[in-house]
Amino acid sequence: MNTQRREVLKSGSAAGLFGLLVAAGLITTQQAQAAGWDKPAFEAKAMEEALKALGAGKPADSKDVQISGPDIAENGAVVPVGVKSALADTEFIAILIEKNPSMLAASFTLPAGTMADVSTRVKMGQTSNVFALVKAGGSFYMVSKEIKVTLGGCGG
Structure with missing residues (x-):
């Protein structure tokens, strides 16, 4: 070399x-x-297991984190979900789906100075709570939203 x-x-x-x-x-x-x-983290089947794998422990609630998605998803195979954080120094965002076979659906590592606004499409097998986990300033925060699925996407 x-x-x-x-x-x-x-x-x-x-x-x-x-x-x-x-x-x-x-x-x-x-x-x-x-x-x-x-x-x-992606193989975790339970919330506690997923949070432990991500190093989150017990995240706090925050009004500075917003999760967006439809109230009712007609097709669980393509559910649009977005997460926006107004917290300073946001460095990580994860989307977790409570009733999916694997809870962690997506994770994003954000370089310093990046606007903390991500969106993706996730697959949901059934009506479930969708959680947004955000790491900012060394602390973790979480919010949730229930999304109702009328046609399953994970084998349904």
């Missing part, structure tokens, strides 16, 4: 490092994506 390449690897961030390794053909895209995957 030459000195210049070594310096680039040392100075790169984790994302930049993986991007560089993919571009150089040293690892595949799937390996780079899997490196950031939190397997225990």
